[in-house]
Amino acid sequence: MMVVLGALQELTVCWKKIGHYNMKCRWIPGTAGYGESMLNDPVYPIANQHSIIETDEAIATVNVVKFEVQLYKARDEKYLLDLQRVQGPQFLFLDLCAALLAQVQVI
């Protein structure tokens, strides 16, 4: 779980604990850096973003991806990480998950 949280931090994803091994996460793709960083790193541009829009006007129009992370225990000492989208555009969520899984070296 600590590995997952470290990866989330690396990707500028915020989280809060809502249950046992259960986090609710929030991520805003930066606008200024998103387009450019895709040229720099065509595979995982999300890791290069550091800007988060904080103005009131921008929040109304900025895409926010919210999702929940739940860790389960499976058989044979294996663990299952469940990611569930709560809010946000579908492809942004999938792209963020791909970046997260790459960060924890599952992909």
Added chain:
Amino acid sequence: MNNPHAEDHEDATVPGFDIPNSPDSSYNNVHPGNEDDARDPPVVPPHLQHTLLSYPASADASDSIPLPQHVILNHLYIENREAPRSVVALGFSHRFRSKFVTVVLYKPVHRRGSTSS
């Protein structure tokens, strides 16, 4: 219990019954304390395995696949792959009004330390 699936532009909302978003500052990035590590994580629920993405492909294009179970909606699925591949598929099913949409994204896989010609 709050409904986690209410979305402004996907589900019909009743005016006056909208759930306000929790304050952004509540996402405090706190790492869990030691007392949380004492117990094991909960056991995997069996209903999560029933994703439409596992449905066997049919040669007959007119066959329709069953409706997804509501319990798996918005859960992320990754394709099973034995050997390391160059592309991995990620997908999930979600509800749009009275229909269900399954989205799949194919992402390239970059092996760390690999050399490219």
